[in-house]
Structures are given as structure tokens and as C-alpha cells.
Amino acid sequence: MLQKTARGLFALVLIVLEWTRPGLLSPLRPICDLRVLNHFIKEAQDAEIAMRSCREGCSLSESVTVPQTRVDFDVWEKKNALDQAREVQTGLWLLQQALGLLRASVTNTALHSHIDNSIRNLLSINAVLRSLNIQEYTPPANAAGVEETWRVSSAPDLLQVHVNFLRGKVHLLLSHAHACQQDVS
Numbered sequence: 746m747l748q749k750t751a752r753g754l755f756a757l758v759l760i761v762l763e764w765t766r767p768g769l770l771s772p773l774r775p776i777c778d779l780r781v782l783n784h785f786i787k788e789a790q791d792a793e794i795a796m797r798s799c800r801e802g803c804s805l806s807e808s809v810t811v812p813q814t815r816v817d818f819d820v821w822e823k824k825n826a827l828d829q830a831r832e833v834q835t836g837l838w839l840l841q842q843a844l845g846l847l848r849a850s851v852t853n854t855a856l857h858s859h860i861d862n863s864i865r866n867l868l869s870i871n872a873v874l875r876s877l878n879i880q881e882y883t884p885p886a887n888a889a890g891v892e893e894t895w896r897v898s899s900a901p902d903l904l905q906v907h908v909n910f911l912r913g914k915v916h917l918l919l920s921h922a923h924a925c926q927q928d929v930s
Contacts, residue, residue: 777925792859806850812836
């Protein structure tokens with residue numbers, strides 16, 4: 746009897762240790778709640794408003810390549826999920842590069858927190874994509890080879906593209922992510 750109790754206790758301890766074992770990360774749970782994205786959109790809008798009200802020390806030092814925000818729904822629907830994900834990830838990468846350049850060229854320190862927050866939010870969106878099992882894609886280092894882009898030369902235009910890209914293609918990708926579809930059987 747004592748042996749059975751000891752074995753049972755030992756098994757219980759092993760189970761608890763397995764659950765709490767450090768070093769093994771549990772897989773990310775899918776983040777399907779669009780309120781997360783809406784929060785990022787709201788913060789991007791706040792950054793855009795702050796940039797538009799800035800009068801000094803808030804210019805972009807050179808024009809930057811940004812993703813095209815226009816969505817042709819017929820074309821988008823015909824793309825497979827991998828192509829949609831690559832387009833969004835490329836756009837996020839372009840925005841990160843552009844915001845990094847904006848951060849370096851803006852001398853108005855009040856805007857630095859908005860720009861830093863926008864960059865962090867883009868990185869968080871990439872984490873959301875990983876949680877949805879969307880295959881990671883790193884675009885080529887040379888933005889010249891990236892399709893569906895255009896150039897902007899003002900900070901407010903860059904931040905407007907940022908907002909529109911989140912509201913458009915990122916929202917479409919997340920709202921139709923396979924990991925978030927409810928099985929209605």
C-alpha cells in the first residue's frame with residue numbers, strides 16, 4: 746500500500762514537473778481577437794495626429810518606400826493564403842524600415858515615443874502572425890524588388906500609409922486567418 750502511494754505521488758510530481766519544466770515553451774495560442782489589431786490601429790492614428798500637428802523637427806529626411814494600401818478585393822480573394830501573408834509581411838517590413846528612418850530624422854523628441862510605439866506594434870503584429878501559424882517571410886533586403894509599393898516623402902503621409910495598411914491588408918489577413926476560423930459542424 747505504501748509502495749503504491751509513493752509511486753502515485755512520484756507520478757504526480759513528475760506530471761507537475763513536466764508542466765512547469767523551464768526551457769520548453771508552449772506553442773503560442775492563436776490571437777484571433779481583432780480588438781488587438783484595433784488597438785494598434787488606434788495608436789497608429791494617434792501617431793498620425795501627433796505628426797500632423799507638429800510644426801518643427803518632424804520631417805522625413807528622404808523619401809521612403811511603403812506598401813501599397815489599396816486593396817482590390819477580387820484580386821485579394823484569388824490569392825492563396827501564403828501570398829496574402831507574404832504581401833502583409835513585406836508591407837510590415839517596409840513600414841518598419843520607413844519608421845526607423847523617420848525616427849532617425851525627427852528631432853522633435855515628443856514624437857519619438859509615438860514612432861517607437863509604432864515600431865513596437867509592428868513587431869507585435871508579426872508575433873500575432875506567428876501565433877496564427879502563418880509562415881514567416883523575410884522580404885529581400887533590397888526594397889526595389891518588392892512589388893506593390895510606392896514612395897512617400899512626408900512624415901504625415903508615411904503615418905497615414907501605416908494606418909491604412911493596418912486597416913486594410915493586415916485586417917483582411919487576420920480576419921480570415923485559418924487558425925481563427927470556427928468549425929461549425
